[in-house]
Amino acid sequence: MSLLTPDSVPTVVTTGASTRRASQAVTPRFKLGDRVVARNLNPIGHTRLPRYVRGKHGVIHHDHGLFVFPDTSAHGEGDKPQHVYSVRFESRELWGAIADPRASLYIDLWEDYLERA
């Protein structure tokens, strides 16, 4: 693991040591507008897939580019860089009939969290 150098301190402090992998190129599995479903994953280890989106349907809104995959990175299992998408879920899809029919939620999800719907 690389050591922090004095000249990189300001960047690390301001960005929180971003895990973006801008220099790599990996073909995205999804494109804007694709309908997807969040996988029902329940790993014992680390994940950034919240429970309330698992099994829910949404639409790809934006592709943020490549980022280190937290689920493997947290356990010494490699960076596995992959596309992170902003996915739009209707509030009614997440919370049922009590939700505002006009409201929706945008959440950033790694490609491995998603399947084509």
Place this chain on the structure above:
Amino acid sequence: MNGIHDLGGMHGIGPIAPEKEEPVFHADWERRMFGLFIAAFAGGHYNVDEFRHAIERMAPAEYLTASYYEHWLHSLETLLVEKGVLKKEELDAKIAALAKEGS
């Protein structure tokens, strides 16, 4: 993991109350904690995902009652002990000594 940190959609926790004119640090030890996080990260002792996961592994009741930078401290202690940088006994002894000093 399906831990207490994954609070989205839970009821009964009350509204979020943002602090007006919130300072970056509420106490000097928080400033120090921030520095320790950077220093130990720079020392190659963990990555940010390991650091987050160690916070998630806190005992649920402790997680809910501890403050933001207490979460950081807990994670730092957990990881440094797990990776063999600190011994649990050393840490416990130091905490006991400081508690005695402060009492």
